[in-house]
Amino acid sequence: MTQAPILSVEHLTTSFRAGSGWRAVIRDIGFQVHAGETVAIVGESGSGKSVTALSAMRLLPRDTARIQGRIALNGRDLLTLPEPQMRAIRGGEIGMIFQEPMTSLNPVFIIGNQLAEAIVLHSDKSWTEAEAEAVRLLERVRIPAAKSRLHEYPHKFSGGMRQRVMIAMALACRPKLLIADEPTTALDVTIQAEILALIRTLQAEENMAVLFITHDMGVVAEVADRTVVMFRGDMVETGPTARIFASPEKPYTRALLAAIPRLGSMGDSPGPRRFPDVDAATGRITEGRALPPPDTTHAAPVVSVQDLSVRFDVPNGRVHAVENVSFELHPGETLALVGESGCGKSTTGRTILRLQQATEGSIVINGRNIEDMHGAHLRDMRRHAQMIFQDPFASLNPRIPVGKAILEPILSHRVLPRDKARARVETLLHQVGLAPDVAGRYPHEFSGGQRQRISIARALALDPSFIVADEAVSALDVSVKAQVANLLMDLQAEHGLAYLFISHDMSVVERISHRVAVMYFGEIVEIGPRAEIFGNPQHPYTRRLIEAVPIPDPARRGTRPHIAQEQVRSPIRPLDYVLPKREYRTVSPGHYVQTGGVFGA
Template sequence: MTTAMTTTPPVLAVENLTTSFKTTEGWKAVIRDINLHVDAGETVAIVGESGSGKSVTALSTMRLLPAGRSRIEGRILLDGTDVLKMSDKQMRSVRGGSIGMIFQEPMTSLNPVFTIGNQIAEALVLHRGLSWGQAEAEALRLMERVRIPAAKTRLHEYPHKFSGGMRQRVMIAMALACRPKLLIADEPTTALDVTIQAEILHLLRELQREENMGILFITHDMGVVAEIADRTVVMFRGDMVETGSTHEIFANPRAVYTKSLLASIPRLGTMGAANAPRRFPEVDPATGEATDGIQMNPVPQTVEPILRVDNLAVRFDLPNGRVHAVEDVSFDLRPGETLALVGESGCGKSTTGRAIIRLLTPAAGSIVIDGQDITKAGNRELREMRRSSQMIFQDPFASLNPRITVGSAIAEPILAHGLMGRKEAKLRVSQLLEQVGLSAAMADRHPHEFSGGQRQRISIARALALEPKFIVADEAVSALDVSVKAQVSNLLLDLQQQHGLAYLFISHDMAVVERMSHRVAVMFLGEIVEIGPRAAIFENPQHPYTRRLISAVPIPDPTRRGQMAPPLSEEIKSPVRAFDYVPPKRAYREVSPMHFVQETL
C-alpha cells in the first residue's frame, strides 16, 4: 500500500491573470496572462519599468481596483481559495488579515488626523478582536519591533511628525499587525536613502524568518532584487517576459528586455580613478546589449567659481528648541562642474540647495553667485540672480501647474523676465523641448499626459529657459526607473557639456552620484563631514559615516548577497538643540589634494 504525498499549496498562486480597464474605446487589458506563485517563507520580486503592470498585479491581488471601471479575469488563490470569488465582506477580513500591504508612499496611506498608535490599533481591533486597551499595548509592541525609537511617546504622535523612513516602519508595523501569511510590498524603499533602505530590508528579512511569511516584492531597483529575492518575475508593458530564480535571471537573462534592464543598472565601483563623469550605458533595444558611456570633460581647477558658499547656516525655531538644519557649510562650484551633495533624509542637503536659490533665508554665512552675495540681495537683485541659477525638483508633477500646458509653463519665466515677446517665446519653447528629447508638438499638452521621465525632461527644459549658469538638481532622477534614470542623467551630462552648466547634484543614489559627479560632499546632521574629488571619496572614504553610506548600497549581484552593512544599533541623533546652543567650530584635515575630512570629536 502506498501513501499519497501531500504538498503544501503556495501562499499565493496567480493563474492566467488578466486585468482590464474601461476606456472610451471599450475594455483595454493592462496586464495579460500573468502566472506566478509565492511559497511560505519565500520572496518573489516583480520588476519592470513604470507602466509595466507591477502595481496593477498587486492591486488586482488585493482587489483594490475601482469597481465598474476594472475587470479581473483568471484565478488568484490565497491558500487555495480564490479571492475573486469572495464577497466584499470576506475581502475586508483578508486585507490586513491574511494579506498585508506596504505602499510606496506611506504619507498617502496614513490618515493625517489620527495618531500613529490609533491607526495601528484600529487594524488589531477589526481583525484580531482585541479590546482597545489590548490593541494599544500590541501597537506599542509592534512599533518597538520595527525599531521606532521612543515608541511609547511616539505612539500618540501624528504622521507628519515622522520622517520618511520612520513612516515606512509604521506602515510595516501596520501590515504585520495581524501576522499575515502574505506581505505585498509595492516599491517600499524607492524613495528612501540607502542606509534607511538597508535597515528596512534587514527588518523585512528578520520578520519573514520569524513568521515564515511569503513576500511579493515589487520594485524597479535591481540591487534590491539581488539582495532579497529568491525568484524574480520580469514584466514589460503588461506582459510577463521572463521568470526564474534570481541567480539565473542575473547570470543568464534570456529576454531582450531583461538584458537591457540589467545593462542599464549603474554599478558602484565601476569608475575607478577617473576624474570626470561618464555617461550611462547606451543599450541597444534590439539586443539588450550595452556599451559603456563615453567619459565627459574634467573641470579645470584654474577657472573662477560661479558659486561660493561660506559658513552657511539655516535654522528653524520650534516651541521646544531650534533645528540646526544646516551648520557651517562651505564649498565652491565651477562652470562645467558637478558637485554632488549626499546624505540621509534630514541631513540638510535639500535645505542647502533651497537656501542657495534663496527659497529659504539663511541664518548666517554668505552665498556668492557671480561675485554677488545674494544673502544681502533685495527683491530686484534676487530676480536677476534667478536668471543665472535655477532648480530642478524631485517631483516634477508637483512643480508643474496641472491647469496650464507644458508650453506655457516653460514660456512663463521667459515672459516674466521680459526676455522675449510671445511669438519668440513660443519658438524658444519648441527649441527647448527638442533639446531635451521631446517633440515641439507636445507643448500643447498638460502635465498629466506625460510619463514621469517625460515630466522630468519638461522640468529640465523650464530650468534651461533663462540660460542659467548653474542648476540645483534636487533628487532629479531618484524616483525614476532604471532605464529612464539613465536617459535623464545622460541628458543632464550632455547639456553640461554643451553649455558649460554647473550642477549642485543633490542625491541619495550613490551609484548615480559616482557616475555624475566631479566632486562629492557628504552631509551628516547639517554639516559637511567629508568633501573631495569623486575618486577620492569612493576609493578612499575616511569618515565613518561616508563608509557607512557606501557600504549600504545594495549590489546588483545575487552571488554577493548579504554584503550590505549590518543594521545600525542606534538612530541618528536629533538636530533639535536648546535655544542657547552654540555650534562647535569644526576642524578639517586634508587627506589628499582637495580631499578634506571632518575631525571626529
Template sequence: MRENASAGQPVLSIENLTTAFRTPDGWRAVIRDISLQVHAGETVAIVGESGSGKSVTALSTMRLLPPDRARCEGRILLEGRDLLKASEAEMRAVRGGSIGMIFQEPMTSLNPVFTIGNQIAEALVLHQALSWKAAEAEALRLMERVRIPAAKARLHEYPHKFSGGMRQRVMIAMALACRPKLLIADEPTTALDVTIQAEILHLIRELQREENMGVLFITHDMGVVAEVADRTVVMFRGDMVETGSTEKIFAAPRAIYTKSLLASIPRLGTMGEARSPRRFPEVDPETGMATGGRETKAVAPEAAPILKVDNLTVRFDLPNGRVHAVENVSFDLRPGETLALVGESGCGKSTTGRAIIRLIEPTAGSIVVDGQDVTRAGTRALRAMRRTSQMIFQDPFASLNPRITIGSAIAEPMLAHGLMGKRESKARVAELLEQVGLSPAMADRYPHEFSGGQRQRVSIARALALEPKLIVADEAVSALDVSVKAQVSNLLLDLQEKRQLAYLFISHDMAVVERVSHRVAVMYLGEIVEIGPRAAIFGNPRHPYTRRLISAVPLPDPSRRGMARPMLNEEIKSPVRAHDYVPPKRTYLEVSPGHFVQDTAMAEIASLSA
C-alpha cells in the same frame, strides 16, 4: 531559496491573471496571462518599469481595483481559495488579516487625523476582536518590534511628526499586526535614504523568518531584488517576459528586456580613478542594443568658480528650541563641474540648495553666484540672478502647474523675464523640447499626460529656458525607473558638456552620484563632514558616516547577498538644539589633494562606523 519555501501548497498562486480597465473604446487589458507562486518563507520579486503592470498585479490580488472600471480573469488562490470568487465581506477579512500590504507612499496611506497607535490598533480590533485597550498594548509592542525609538511616547503622535523611514516602519507594523500569511510590499523603499532602506529590508527579512511568511516584493530597483528575492518575475508592458531564481536571472538573463534592465543598473565601484563622469549605458528594451558609457570631458581646474558658498548657516526657530538645518557650510563650484551633495533625510542637503537659490533665507554666510552676492541681493538683483541659476525639483508633477500645458510652463520664465515675445517663445519651446528628447508636438499636452521620466525632462527644459550657468538638481532622478534614470542622467551630462553647466547634484543615490559627479560633499546634521574628488570619497572614505552611507548601498549581485552588514542604529539624530546652543568650531584635515575630512566631532558619531 529559504528553508520550507518550496514545501507543500503555495501561500499564493496566481494563474493566468488578466486585468482590464474600462476605456471609452472598450475594455483594455493592462496585464495579460500572469502566473506566479509564492510559498511560505519565500520572497518573490516582481520587477519592471512604471506601466509594466507590477502594482496592478498586487491590487488585483488584494481586490482593491474599482469593480465598475476594472475586471480580473483567471484565478488568484490564497492557500487554495480563489479570491476572485470571494464576496466583499470575505475580502475585508482577508485584507489586513491573511494578507498584509505595505504601500509605496506611507504618508498618503496613513490617516493624518488619527494617531499612529489608533491606526495600528484598528486592524487588531477588526480582525482579532481585541478590545481597544488590548489592541493599543499590542500596537505598542509592534512599534517596538519595528524599532521605532521611544515607542511609548510616540504611540499617540500623528503621522506628520514621523520621518519617511519611521512612517514606513509604522506601515510595516500595521501590515504585520495580524500575522498575515502573505505580505505584499509595493515599492516599500523607493525614495528612502540608503541607510534607512537597508534597515527596512533587514527588518522585513527578520520578521519574515520569525513568521515563516511569504513576501511578494514589487520594485524597480535591481539592487534591492538581488538583496532580498529568492525568485524574480520580470514584467514589461503588461506581460511576464521572464521568471526564475534570482541568481539565474542575474547570471544568465534570457529575455532582451531583462538584459536591458540589468545593463542599466548603476554599479558602485565601477568608476575607479576616472576623473570625469561617465554616461550610463542605455539599452533599447526591444532590441537589446546598448549605447553610451563614454567618459565626459574633464573640468579645467583653472576655471573661476560660478558658485562660492562661505560659512552658509540656516536656522529655524521653534517654541522650544532651534533647528540647525545648515551650519557653516562652505564649498565652490566651477563651470562644467558637478558637485554632489549626499546624506540622509534631514541632513540639510535640500535646505542648502534652496538657500543658494534664495527660496529659503540664509541666517548667515555668503553665497556668490557669477560674482553677485545672493544674500544681499534686492528684489531686482535677485530676479536677474534667477537667470543665472535654476532649480530642478524632485517631484516634477508637484512642480508643474496641472492647469497649463507644458509648452506654457516652459515659456513662462522667458516671458516673465521679457526675453522674447509669445511668437518667438513658441519656437524656443520647440527647440528646448527637442534638446531634452521630447517631440515639439507635445507642447500642447498637460503634465498628467506624461510619464514620470518625461515630466522630469519637461522640468529640465524649463530650467534651461533662461540659459542658466548653474543648476541645483534636488533628487532629480531618485524616484525614476532604472532605465529612465539612465536616460535623464545622460541628458544632464550631455547638456553639461555642451553648455558648460555647473550642477549642484543633491541625491541619496550613491551609485548614481559616483557616476555623474566630479566632487562629492557628505553632509551630516547640517555640516559637511567630508568633501573631495569623487574617486577619493568612494575609493578612500575617511569619515565613519561616509563609510556608513557607502556600505548601505544594496549590491546588484545575489551571490554577495548579506555581505554588507545591516545598519540597525537608531534614526538620524535631531538637528534641534536649545536656543542658547553655540555650535563648536569645526576644523578639517586634508588627507589627500582636495580631500578634506572633519577632524572634530568624530567621537560623536563613532557608533556609525562600519
C-alpha cells in the same frame, strides 16, 4: 506534496477606459508567491509593476479600470469578494508599502493616529495599546525621537522618514503577504540595508510572503528568490533570481542588467562617465564615454555657500537641520550631497534657492547674495537656478496637464513666444524619454518614474545655469535612470550647467559627480573629489555608506559587511545648545574630513 501558494495570480489582464473602449496596460500576467518566499517584479517605469500590485489589492477605480483573470490569496479569489471583506484583508492579511509616501499618508492627521488606527482596525488592541505599539514600530524602522514625533504631521518628515512610516504601517498587523512597491526608493543605503534586514527578519518570524516591486537590481539580487521581468505590460521573463542574473534569455532582460550602475566601476577617472547606451530590443550595449572634467581654475563659482545653518524650533527644543555647511560649485561641475534621510540634504538644497529661510550664513548665486534679492531680482535668480523636487507628485499641480506645467514657466519668464514655447515643450518631453502627445494628460495618469521625468523637463525648460537635483533619478528604473543621468551629463557638458546632486544612490553618485560631500546630522563630515571619496574614504560614516551599497550579484548575497545598527539619535537639541567648533583635516588637495565631531558623539 507542494505547499499551496499564499498568492496566486493567473491570466491577469488589467485595462483602463480609453475613450469609448478599454486599453490593456498589463496582459496575461501569471505568478505565485509562497510562504517565506520573496518574488521581485522588475521592469521600466510604466511597465505595469505598480498596476499589478494595485490590481491584487483591488485599489484601482472601479469605473475606469477593469481587472480580468484570477488573484487568489490562500485559495480565495479576491476579485469575487465583496468590498467589506476586501477592506478587512487590506492592512490585515495583506500589507502594502506604497511608492509615494507623501500621497499615501493623510496630511490632515498626525502620524500616530494613522498608525494606531491601522492597528485598532485589524486587531483587538485598545487605542492606548495601539499608540504604544506605534512607538515601538517607529523605533523599529529607525525614526529618532519616535515618541515625540508620533504627534507630528507628515509634512514635518523628510521623504525617507515618511517612507519609513509607511513601512511601519504596512508591517503593523504582521500580514501574511507584504506587497512592497519601491519600499526603499526614498531611503539612503544604510537605512535601506536595515529595512531590508527588518523585512527579512519579520518574514522569517511570520513565514510571510513578500511581493517586492523595485527598479533597484542590487536590492533584487539581495532579497529575491524569484524574479518576474515586465516590459510594457507583458511578462517577458521569469525564473530564479540567480538564473536571471547569470544567463538572461531575453534581450530586454540583458539590457536591464547592463544598465545597472556598479560601485567601483569608475576607478581613478577624474570626471563623470556616461552610462552605457542599451538597445532594449536587441540587447546591444555601447559603453558610455568619459566626460572631461570642468576647468574650475579661473571660473568664478556659480554658487558659494558659507557657514550655512538652518534650525527649526519645536515644542521640546530646536532641530539643528543644517549646521555650518560651506562649499563652492563651479560652472560645469556636479557636487553630490549624500547622507541619511533626514540628515539635512534637501533642506540645504531648498535653502540655497530661498525656498527655506536660512538661520545663519551666506548664499551667493552668480555673484549676488540671495538674501539681498527681492522682487524682479529674486524672480530672475529663479529663472537661472532651478530645482528638481524629490516628490514629483506633490510638486506637479494635479489640476493642469503636464504640458501646461512645463509651458507655464517658459511663458511666465518670457523666454519664448507661445508657438516656439510649445515646440520647446515637445522637445523637452522627447529628451526625457516621453512621447510629445502625453502633454495633454494629468499627473495622476503617469507612473512615479514618468512623473519624475516630467519634473526634470520642467526644471530644464528655462535653460538654467544651476540646478538643485533632489533625488532626481531615485524614482526611475535602471534603464531610464541611465537615460536621464546621461541627459543631465550631456546638458552639463553642452551648456556648462552646475548641479547640486542630492542623492542616496551611491552607485549613481560615483558615475555622475565631480566632487562629493557627505552629510551626517546636518554637518558635512567629509568632502572631496569623487575618486578620493570612493577610493580613499576617511570618515567612518563615509565608509559605512559605501559598505552598505547592495551588490547586484545574487552569487555574492550575504557577502557585504554587516552594517551594525547605531543607536538612534535625536536631532532635537535644547534651545540653549551651542554647536562645538568642528575641525577638519586635509587628506589631499580638496579632500577634507571632520575630526571628532558629530558621528558617534
